[in-house]
Amino acid sequence: MELTQIIRDSLLKAVSYETYRNLIDKYEAEGTTSGEEQTEERVQYTALNQKRYKRLDKTISIAPEQADCIINFPKSICLLVITESWCGDAAQILPVVHKIAELNPKITMKLVFRDENELLMNQFLTNGGKAIPVVLFLDLEDKVLARWGSRPSVATQMVEAEKAKNGKLTPEFKEELQKWYNQDKGMTIVNDFVKILEDIKKK
Template identity: 45%
Template sequence: MQSIITESLAKSHSYAQYRMIISSLLKEGKSTGNEQSDALTHYSELNEVRMSRLDKTMSVSDENRKKLQNLKKEYVWLVISEGWCGDAAQIVPIINKMADSRNIGTVKIELRIVFRDENEPLMNIFLTNGTKSIPKLIVLDKNTLEVLGDFGPRPTEAKQLILDYKATHGVIDENAKTELQKWYLHDKGLSTQREILELIS
């Protein structure tokens, strides 16, 4: 596993680079990932707008900022993502804000992002119920690259929303995705912040 993590980190991107790659591909009418379709490009375009909005409006709560400032260890946060993923568009900007030293006043967290389809061996280690669900945050000790835990693909309450919807309707359709996006809007990233901090505290 250590060698796979090391290889993935060698191919990883900063948040700014991740956003730039997605934007550049959209200018060519493409999405990230191995599969290309009009639907995936459409989702990527929606997500580009979402991420830009969240970059401007999302903030780390004062309480959570203090917890981040008081971290004793230094971490690498390695995120598996793709530009077309609706959950990633909601969660990766929050993770970026949590890791950003300008927000927490100290450099304790280095954020690196990899694309799922380019890092299949890594993804296969961190499956969710046997599926390649993203985003997936892998928390690493910066000095040893030991895996300390992982989070994703969505907060517990959002997971439950989707499970309940599928139990009622038998399928995850566009309406389910709309309900999920409404949940994210209402939650304002607080569940993601709380669950990640619980993971590393």
């Protein structure tokens, strides 16, 4: 199946950010999680992420200079996000992507669950793995203009350095990474997206 058709099939299952947030409310209340694996760990991560989403939805703000670039972006695009409720990186990233999309009516944001969209996920692996979130920048014909993920550029460098040093991500490093997210306040994500939007504008 060609990529455009895979994307269109996934878009039929896509939800808005508001619906996605309501689903996480529901999962937390029920003591469940999204995805195929209903493990205790993932249920706990979903509950923890719910607190992160609530906090970041209220506190994330975009600096005027970057906001101007987003507001003045002239093309209609869809940000299609591949995610799951238990993903810690997604909880730090998606509220920022939502704020970006809110700034410009030409930018829409839709979300799909990774495990429900295996064909799509397999097209956008990171080093052979199903790392999320992944954000696809789509034009009006559902063609992929750019892809971002699964982490902000600075965080990606931190993760690569940690893996080169220790061969894996330790629990201590994961804690450090969450601290970095909290200190960065979404700035790196916004800068990454502004750069991608500028590149798309030139095409």
